[in-house]
């Protein structure tokens with residue numbers, strides 16, 4: 001199905017409006033975003049075949065979506081492990097999410113791993129979620145996330161990788177076609193992408209099998225105002241597949 005895209009600048013403006021005049025808190029939006037990610041993963045790589053999920057979380061709200069998704073995945077029957085090497089310890093929201101994960105007995109690795117530890121961690125999981133960076137990312141990647149993406153590239157053809165909002169490393173607006181800026185070893189080709197609110201321009205270059213839209217929190221009126229296409233979500237689902 002064809003879809004309209006939302007540039008990184010407009011996505012940030014929509015986010016701002018949702019959290020001001022529309023009256024949402026970031027916690028609410030993140031909860032719905034993370035639930036969408038967990039649902040998309042369940043539909044594509046169910047716990048019966050892909051039980052062990054490694055969720056790699058970055059320092060911003062994309063990482064927060066990953067923390068929320070991990071909790072839902074546990075409730076859906078998965079065994080998630082979270083790798084969260086750059087936690088902002090002054091942020092109450094992220095601290096609360098971490099407390100929830102602890103209560104749910106989900107392993108959270110917060111110390112930076114060595115290359116061999118990272119390799120083993122990736123190998124022992126059945127699938128990976130990239131919740132490192134979303135629409136506020138600007139290439140090139142900085143450490144330790146450059147090395148993490150390099151490791152993910154090693155398994156991208158053998159292991160499912162689901163990216164939250166944008167594949168980390170891609171330019172949000174230009175996509176993966178940024179050879180002048182970034183070495184190809186940092187350009188992931190994931191199998192699944194969960195765009196939030198609306199797909200970002202870079203997602204036009206996504207070649208994986210599963211492209212979902214999630215983040216079901218925009219009213220018809222707001223969609224019209226910002227020229228956002230909201231496809232019909234099936235029933236009570238939090239995601240709709242775009243590439244069918």
Ligand SMILES: NC(=O)C1=CN([C@@H]2O[C@H](COP(=O)(O)OP(=O)(O)OC[C@H]3O[C@@H](n4cnc5c(N)ncnc54)[C@H](O)[C@@H]3O)[C@@H](O)[C@H]2O)[C@@H](O)CC1
Pocket residue numbers: 014015018029030033058059060061062063064065132133134135136137138139140141142143145164165166196197215
């Ligand atoms: N309205 C929406 O669509 C919503 C979006 N949410 C999520 O929020 C994301 C955007 O969150 P944020 O604005 O916090 O930003 P991100 O999570 O995309 O990234 C912000 C962090 O990345 C760092 N960063 C940027 N470029 C970097 C580089 N080259 N190397 C290393 N670090 C770099 C920044 O210093 C900052 O700490 C979206 O993509 C989506 O996943 C949801 O949580 C809530 C609702």
Ligand SMILES: [K+]
Pocket residue numbers: 062130131132133134163164165166167168
């Ligand atoms: K991401």
